[in-house]
Amino acid sequence: MISKNSFKYVAPDSIEAALEYLLTEKNVFFLAGGTELLPQIKHGLMQPSLLVDLGKIGSLKGMTTREEGLFIGAMETLGNLVKNSQVNRYVALLGQSALRVASPQIRNRATLVGNILQERRCLYFNQSEYWRQSIAPCFKLGGEVCHQIPRSRTCCALYYSDTAPVLLALDARVEQYDGRKFKVTSLQDILLSHLHGEVEKRFVTGILIPYPGQGTWARFIKQSVRAAIDFPSLNAAVRYTPPVNGRGPVVRIFVGASSPEPLELKETTDFMMTHLSRLSELEEEVKARAVKELKTKSSLVRETGISLNAKKSSCYLISNILEELFMALNSERLV
């Protein structure tokens, strides 16, 4: 439980002040929406000495249309994204994926950045201290074993963010503040370092999503045992932007909840790119490749609520989305 002695709490009103705490104090955690951190604290998974609440920093809120794209402040909640007219206008898919996260109450607090930078989850990790008492601590907890795959030398927990596949498909970038300036990096790079446990003190100040080109077709699906409050058993984002002004088309397929990082079905999209001229004839081939690539790259582990068998069958969902893409291509709505 969270008692008066659990940790110290501050709520600075500027980015600089928040960063100062991060760099100078020990065992500091940023408190954004708190919908992941507070349950972790209650379970004894995270034990901050100092919580820095970002809620009073006005400059972290808001969405703006920049020249390079739509900028979403780090403290913007998923709930705001669902309703926001700018999101709906430029990147409606993001709003759709945000709508599938958790519950309305959680979405009213949870931030987009928090959703992307969430901890990988595992049935042996996301348990109370009492439950974990009878098993050895795993890699995530400073131990030396993975309970999912005992031979493994690293943590095999899966990554479940629902918004990440969409942002990756849209080539989103991450803005950070390092104390002197704001720096923008690709989301893919940030995720890779976050998900592989590199402890870097970073202060993400927002997400920048380049405007998808004219005529972009995009789909997001989330498969989960329940229609609400559930992490995905599989999610995927597919994006196709037709060629324009000499610039070639953009195809992206990202799948989540299947491995420790979001999977890019790059071989499939490369195949599509090299066969653009006769793409519409290759529907079955593309679908088969996508399923095969997903199966090959997946590294599944045991999960609660769904068996491995049921989970494996879900991979055909990617086939369903691609079918829709091909329908759109063939109807010449995307030329």
Add this chain to the structure above:
Amino acid sequence: MADTFKIVGKSFPRHESIAKVTGQAQYTDDLEIPGMVYGRILRSPYAHATVRQIDKSEAGKVPGVLGILLPQDVPNRPFNCSGNPPSPMLIKDERVLTDHPLYVGDRIAAVAALTKEACAEALERMIVKYQPLPVVLEIEEALREGTPLIHPELFSSNIFKKLESSQGDVERGFAESDYIFEDEFNTPAVQHVAMEPVSCICHYMEDDQLTVWSTSQTPFQERRVLAELLDLPENKVRVVKPIMGGGFGGRQQIHNQHVGAFLSRLVRRPVKIINTREEEMYASVVRHGSVCWLKVGVRKDGRLAAFHAKVYLNAGAYCTHTPIVLGAQSRKFQYRIPHYRYEGYGVYTNGPIGGAMRGYGNPQLTFAREVMMDRIAKKLGIDPLQFRVMNHLGAGETIPCHTFPLRSCAITECVEMGERIRNEIERREASLHKKAKVSEAWGVAFACHTSGPSNNEGMSSSLILVNDDGTVNLLVGSADIGQGCETTLSQIAAQELGIDLKDITVTSGDTFSTPYDTGTFASSQIYVAGNAVCLAAQDLKEKLCVALAACYHTELEMVRHEHDHFMIETGQDKKISLSFKEGVAKVMFGAKGRILAGFSSFKAEESPLPFSVCWAKVAVDKRTRTFSVLHIIQVVDVGTAVNPEVVKGQVEGGISMGLGYALMEQIEMDQRAQKPSSSDLLHYKVPTALDMPEIHVAMARMSYEPTGPFGAKSVGELPVVAVAPAIVNALSIATGEKINFLPLSKVFMPKGRSQIKKESQ
């Protein structure tokens, strides 16, 4: 039938609803008793271990800690925690605190402290050295040769109970059958997930009197068990049930109350213990997981000839309810069957405790049976509904192993009503799926249950106190756990007495002030408590008649209760008509004044069966293995519906529980950690508002149960039972696959109806 009554049969809103919608209703954790402190239980994190050593010194130093109990500080004698009337079948194998935990959550020690934080910290500082021991979690494992025994001190096998029940000779029946079907079915342990966690406040007072406020379905059984454990006479033990946030059978037993009582006796303060959701999930109680082997013989013409069931129930580490569950399970076969044999086995494991949960053994066996019935119908080429109807028992016939015949059975009316609804749905709904690879199908299942314990042990009593203005106070021992029985029992009293509902105030579930009731289980309220209330009202009317006769100096035969009035024929051809209130005003005060009260004792000698027919429509994408339940229809025969909206509410809620059972609920045992991984409401999934199909509920109107109050039967548990087999039958038809297990999420991917709708737009 119900149209003839003024109050029974009408959907009055529940009397306590306003308190609930304004946040005024006081549940157990909302109560604050002066001097109250908090308690927490230290539970074993191992499914099987011995406790080598407990060092409580550091814990004792935590500021605010008032007392710590270890196993040696409480009586060691074993008991049975279940809330059932006493029975030699209920093996006493459990201890208040133990140094040999047999399941994850078994109670080792307990702490009382001034604040919840101090309790939590004290628990953390308790140093307990465990020696883990081999763990047995599944039924098959427990039965295997050489597997360690869970209770070697009591039994030489992990089977601690075998119950056999039969009629005819099944071997002869199979010999006479043209077709024989045999298969094995598996259902998981599932949890009640009542929204309110198990809660209690225990106050052991200086004069050796114990008061317990608890989420209790059985205050009188709790009183009995606690009195025994604390060596107190029952008149010194008071159990009070505040407003309760659900039970579903999970509170038909003692959970933490004994620990709370001993802590309170130690620290001389009231002690409040509230379960965390994690404790609820696997350290309280679950529905027994089961393995059901069935063999059914049938004749060419579609008549059932023989039925043989062997059911193994995973009882977990302690006996609690299991023998009674087996008995109840054996008495639910609603078809005509000359040869029937039921063998039920209670099996010990180190898993979570299998106890009472809505349906009490019926869902497991009925699931297997109804899936089997569909396969038989298919083989014989008979419509699955017609196959069931032609074999179904009717009024005058007797369920195998029951002691009395059916007196009401409206199964054909249920079928007709449901088919009308189904045809209407098919007429107005074009297929939701335009994709070729999605197939849709309807499935059906029948169920029955009980009104009051099927072993006929249900008893209830009621006291009606008359106030001087002619309003009444109705006292019932029966506990309202959220199902609305306080209101429905009041309706029965009002109907019988001929007064308005607003003239009754009801008090329930307090062993100091309400008369005895065996408990809120086995769907007892309407039938057992309802009959008791009826009798008490009749008793009161008789007494008022006697008083009026004395008052008017006339013979008792000259006073009658008719059409809600007391008709008195005095001599001189005068007829006086008095309402209840007028009668009371006449007799209460004055020279021959008397105080009026009605009392009853009702022992249920029969337990009439309510029936239900359930249809489910599913749509499944065979390639991705995703499916959606689109519609559920359930039509019930509950005799007279005392409060139709309350009945419908029970059916709707039962459907959502049955849906969860079918689709997604399971207490999962992790083999590597050797313990349940279903520790919270994310790991364990219950349906949300977005997961629900379209629900259609109806009640048979032509049914009247002569032994029930105003023709009523109970409904509480019935609506859970037929849902899962109806869904599985539908999915089987749609996929062509045989399905022998629950939940379906083991091989299929459920999808909420809302999702399908969104995607088809």
Add this chain to the structure above:
Amino acid sequence: MTLLDFLRDEIGLKGTKKGCDSGQCGACTIIMDGKTINACLVLAIQADGKEILTIEGLSSGGRLHPLQETFVEEGAVQCGFCVPGMILSAKALLDEKKDPSEEEIREALSGNLCRCTGYVKIIKAVQRAAALMRT
């Protein structure tokens, strides 16, 4: 200390319920600055300066809010434990949308678990309250 514990234990407002303490059941739903939140997932101190509405604040001057009325009349209240959170989730919806569809109602209530009702009468109560509030 969480906002939930603060409301229940420090202020003594018991109407907001603790069902799981993990944001998974919605029983502790309250409205903070116009939006529904799980009070168990917010620190008490984070509510400093904010406007909080709990179930006790919904009726005014002895008059029930239309949602409270319809919940009672439609039989949407069984055990009642989920009801305070459920009603507040519905209120937040109706404050924003005067005529929500059934799907929108289910979406708004998707974070509130109910084990008793199957949600059927709850949806009906919200629909009727919306109709009452439109007149």
